[in-house]
Amino acid sequence: MKTVKIIGVPEHFNYAWLMAIEEGSFETRGINLIWTDVPEGTGKMCAMLEEGRADLAIILTEGIVKSIIEGNPVKIVQEYIATPLQWGIHVAADSEFQNMADLQNATVAISRFGSGSHLMSFVNAQSNGWDTSSLNFHIVNTLDGAIDALKLGTADYFMWEHFTTKPIVDSGIFRRLADCPTPWPCFVIAATESFLNKNRKILQHILEIINLYTTELKHIPSIDRTISNKYEQRIEDVREWLGLTEWSQSQISLETINIVQDYLFKLKLIKNKLDIDELITSL
Numbered sequence: 001m002k003t004v005k006i007i008g009v010p011e012h013f014n015y016a017w018l019m020a021i022e023e024g025s026f027e028t029r030g031i032n033l034i035w036t037d038v039p040e041g042t043g044k045m046c047a048m049l050e051e052g053r054a055d056l057a058i059i060l061t062e063g064i065v066k067s068i069i070e071g072n073p074v075k076i077v078q079e080y081i082a083t084p085l086q087w088g089i090h091v092a093a094d095s096e097f098q099n100m101a102d103l104q105n106a107t108v109a110i111s112r113f114g115s116g117s118h119l120m121s122f123v124n125a126q127s128n129g130w131d132t133s134s135l136n137f138h139i140v141n142t143l144d145g146a147i148d149a150l151k152l153g154t155a156d157y158f159m160w161e162h163f164t165t166k167p168i169v170d171s172g173i174f175r176r177l178a179d180c181p182t183p184w185p186c187f188v189i190a191a192t193e194s195f196l197n198k199n200r201k202i203l204q205h206i207l208e209i210i211n212l213y214t215t216e217l218k219h220i221p222s223i224d225r226t227i228s229n230k231y232e233q234r235i236e237d238v239r240e241w242l243g244l245t246e247w248s249q250s251q252i253s254l255e256t257i258n259i260v261q262d263y264l265f266k267l268k269l270i271k272n273k274l275d276i277d278e279l280i281t282s283l
Helices: 012-022 042-050 059-071 116-127 143-152 162-170 193-219 223-231 236-244 256-264
Strands: 001-008 031-037 057-062 073-079 088-094 107-110 136-138 155-160 176-180 187-192
Touching: 001 012, 001 042, 001 193, 012 031, 012 057, 012 059, 012 193, 012 223, 031 155, 031 193, 031 223, 042 057, 042 059, 042 073, 057 059, 057 193, 059 073, 059 187, 059 256, 073 193, 088 116, 088 143, 088 162, 088 187, 107 116, 116 155, 116 176, 116 256, 143 155, 143 162, 155 162, 155 176, 162 176, 193 223, 223 236
Parallel strands: 001 031, 001 057, 107 136, 107 155
Antiparallel strands: 057 187, 073 187, 088 155, 088 176
């Protein structure tokens, strides 16, 4: 039995992995796939991959591209979610901020530098015509940390996935001012080069299994109710999310890689671009 360590955020996007593990689908191929939730998000996962604490990650496209360019020995092995991520832009429910213009010089709560909440704050600022060089950040690590920061006023707004934060909006803790979708497919599957060098066949088996699950996920009876119960979301929100989300079973495109690198370079978040074969690998 080959043990493989995989990490991802504890969100509904990754339910297919939990299903496959629970049903023993990897074990039938001789793989002991150990899933670890990383609520801190992409920045923390990049560090875990670089430190050898994980073999695989379900990770934000922009975050892992930036990390690889900066020297992280990782490759993208497949696109996972083919649609954009809807980043909600949140303030404390009782704050004075009423529209996007109010946030121009406000402090952004981010999980950590290099995370999606960090990188997407630049994309959002650019789309609103703000000076991205003047953005101010406050590190909060997790969603719970962001709740505390906005409540205490140590940060003013926080960007996180729309449906994950919707229960917090519904409960009157956050107020959502707008959404900012990623200009690219949002999640990929990434593997460390050390894992790839020795386990390409194992990885092929893993991808074959998860691709079967994601292909069939929307057709599973009562999957909306199952996800609603698992992630404590309203069933109507889960249905809306399922309608917006498409899973991928193929490698990320050259066009997408170029779009991501062009954005990061223009926003001065990377110093150089890489050829596609330095970012992705074919199995």
